[in-house]
Amino acid sequence: MKKFYKIGDVSKIYNVSTDILRYYEKIGLLIPDSRNSNGYRYYSEKQLWKLSNIRNLRKLGVGLKEITEFLETRSLEKTEEMIDFQLDKIDNSIRQLLSLKRELEGKKESINYFKEFKDYELPEIKKLEKRFIYLTKGSFKEESEINLELKRLKDRAEEENDFLFTESEIGTLIDKKEWENGNYYSYSGTFIISRSKTSIILLEGLYLTYFFKGDYFSIDKHYEKLKEYVANKGYRVCGDIIELYHIEIHITENKDEYVTEIQIPLEKI
Template sequence: MKKYYSIGEISKIYNISVDTLRHYEKINLLKPALKKESGYRYYSSEQIWKLNNIRNLRGLGLGLEDIKGFLETRSINSTEKILDSQLQIVKKELEKFNRLKEELLIKKLNLEYFKNDVIFGIPQLKSISKRRIIKSKGQIKEDGDIDFKIKLLSIKTLSENDFLFTENEFGGTLSRENFFQNKYDTYEEIFVINNEGTEEGDYIEKGEYVSIFYKGYYSENYKYYIKAKEFIIENNLEVIGDIFEIFHVDIHTTEDVNEYITEIQIPVIYKDKKKS
């Protein structure tokens, strides 16, 4: 058996850069068994087990200082502690990926629903539960500005998983005043629906909403607001708050603006109910 291996050989065998091996040497984690005057470094076959351990422990997520401490004081007990701590980490990772799996399935089901089951351009009355939101204030008019604001808000609010891997949805708020003045081109704020957050923060309250879906540019929403207003009058309803547009399918999901799917949600009550 060959007694010594050059740093280049070790680098190729273990797919570890020479710079990494030199760093290990610098912090006294893995020093060459032999260092010649020429500067060439050689590792003994007896050191291979140590390099194996370093690679395995790095794979488990341990930092170099922790690995160094373990190798200097290794014992059955210390090895058992390392294994227990890493099992806890693996458990947390499994829980995270299980949640991610559930969110992916929900996202996929939602996309299938919006592709196949939504009726566009027809108002309907529906009950919607309370939703927690995180808001990004600032009036927005242009479609491109809306997309940009959504991107900024997604960076701000979705720390671990990207939008595509969560069931969070984005929306814009139209003021009740602008709604009655037929000004549908300005959102007061952009928000993300994030029901996994704490109890603190802003909410869209539960209640009855006139809902209508439309496809395409946000600037085309006026056509559907006209239909929604007709529905409100015909059904003796009264608007009681700001209006929400939920961007169910947006720039995150598709580059084709014609595939955008937005839902207008107008909070209402029956006028008769208000009198009683």
């Protein structure tokens, strides 16, 4: 004997709201096998199989129109095409998840590194390799403006997740002249360091590097200290100043835990 299920039972079994089931009925995607005199909808095993297919395809991002066409014209060839489509979607999802996993593991490693890091406020001159970046130029003064631009850069970098606290290093630029004039909170650009080649690079060369911990509003004293250090060492600044944010607002609300790295490009006088 054929078994039938009420709409409420189907809703519980498949964790699908009755509103969605009624909508599927309205568009002709999943029509109940029968209704009784009281108007109750009943679904057969065949309809449950159909609903399973609909849910699986929806999870993979298949549109309702495409699902309707497939279910109406099922054949060996059509089914094989749909299976291949699903396999491609699954493979793509696996690649994205593995990429996200690597990024999160990298960020966790970075956090652990800075939990043990001790060499704060110690200037060091060293050679840095060129780095490829995604860059937005502009005039930024507020932290909220910078965060918004970094989110937009994430989209440009084709990062298909909303985790801003991932492996990609984020930072800002201060125009050399603004910096020399003491305008330390006037940023001329925001950037994300890319793992692949882009059209914009941070040049290789000598940099004065300097880590400090805490709120950004303490940065004046650090820059004044670094200006004196550069002059005493017989160097001059030859490009825009870079700030890298290793531990920042997306990772902790405690500003005492922030870790910022300053990189100042240098040339010998």
